[in-house]
Structure formats: structure tokens, C-alpha cells
């Protein structure tokens with residue numbers, strides 16, 4: 001069976017994919033929770049449809065709620081498909097990352113503009129046969145600019161209105177995980193031009209592009225990447241930076257959701 005992107009419905013809501021530290025969206029009045037079966041398998045959990053201060057929004061916890069699915073085992077294909085089927089017109093992916101370049105220290109927010117994919121073995125495209133399903137159409141989508149510029153600018157403007165410092169660029173290096181990197185790997189990422197390193201940015205961004213869904217990443221640095229500080233990375237420091245930075249993430253989401261208009 002080949003399927004077209006039009007097999008699914010686009011009603012026009014903003015979808016948030018919550019990453020580590022954001023398994024639920026505070027302030028969201030849940031209208032319903034939809035368990036959506038997709039041709040690509042099961043998503044990480046139900047798609048939560050809710051009302052966020054008077055605005056419709058969709059929410060999906062990337063790692064499940066509670067957090068249980070490691071980055072390399074997330075069914076990114078099913079997640080994006082389910083969001084689109086639920087009516088998403090655009091997607092904001094919230095990602096915890098490690099900071100590589102000086103501006104990207106712990107608790108700093110960045111809205112990356114580019115990405116390099118170092119992941120492997122993940123279901124990374126709709127243009128292959130999976131359980132009898134395959135997306136019809138142009139196989140080689142353009143990915144010159146992986147993030148939607150309108151959505152990026154909306155996130156930056158929202159941050160600025162809430163006096164949150166957000167770095168308005170950055171190359172996201174997407175690694176396989178679930179282990180963190182060696183110092184030498186981070187040196188290589190930096191040589192490649194990466195400012196941030198995370199495990200969940202890909203194939204999410206590319207799958208959104210294959211579905212024609214505008215996508216942007218709201219990244220929160222939760223540690224200096226390996227070798228970029230004088231100590232090894234601890235879960236305690238990650239938890240501390242998450243606690244510190246998540247209020248900024250939430251402030252940006254609160255501010256941006258109302259301005260993203262339903263077409």
C-alpha cells in the first residue's frame with residue numbers, strides 16, 4: 001500500500017513534542033487523549049489535545065509519560081504521523097542538549113538553524129516499505145534549511161517578549177545515544193561546526209519535512225558537552241539545569257502558542 005500525506009488530516013493546531021523534563025504541559029486543560037495507531041507502529045503515547053490558555057494545542061511526550069523510551073528507540077515516524085493525523089499544522093520539538101560552543105552553557109536556550117545527523121539505524125523516512133505502508137511522492141525532499149524560519153522567528157520573538165535570552169542560531173549535532181559522547185567525539189562535532197549536541201533532533205526534523213509540517217526546535221542546554229568543562233557529566237547537574245531552564249522553555253511556549261495562527 002502506498003499512502004499520500006493527504007491520507008491524513010490537517011486541522012491547523014500547533015503541536016508540541018516534549019522531551020526530557022517536559023513530559024506534560026502545565027497549564028494545559030486536557031480535552032481528550034487520542035491513542036493513534038499508525039502504519040509505522042505505535043507513537044510514544046497518546047496525543048493529548050488540549051486548551052492552552054484559550055488556544056488549541058496538541059502535545060506528545062517524546063519519551064512517553066512517564067519518561068521510559070530511550071532516544072534511539074523512540075518511534076519518530078509514528079510520532080510525527082500521529083500528530084499530523086490529529087491535526088497538527090506545525091510542530092515545535094523541545095529538546096534537552098549539551099552545549100559545545102561558549103554561548104551554549106547550561107540552562108541556555110537556543111533555537112537552532114541547522115542540523116547534522118550522526119544517528120543510525122532509526123526509522124528515518126516514510127519513503128520505504130514498512131509493514132506494507134510507504135509514503136507516495138517525492139522521495140528526495142529538500143532539507144537545505146531543516147527548520148521552518150517563520151516558526152523559528154516566532155520562538156525568538158516570544159523569548160524576547162518574556163526577556164528570556166535565546167541564542168538565535170546554532171548547529172544541532174544529533175547523536176545516537178543513549179550514552180553521552182567522548183571528549184574526542186565532541187571535539188569532532190565542534191570541528192564539524194556543531195554548537196549543540198543532542199540525541200533526539202533526528203530523524204524528527206526530517207520526518208516533519210517529509211510530511212510537509214513546518215518544524216522548529218526549542219533547545220535547552222542542560223550540561224556542557226563532554227570535555228567542555230573541568231568535570232565529567234553528572235545526572236545531578238543535568239537535573240539542576242533542567243529545573244533552572246524549563247521555566248524559560250515554558251515561558252516561551254506560553255508566549256508563542258497564541259500567536260501561531262490556525263490557517
Ligand code: HPA
Pocket residue numbers: 096097098099175180181197198199222223224225226
Ligand atoms: N550529549 C548528547 N545529548 C544530550 C547531552 C549531551 O551532552 N545533554 C543532553 N542531551
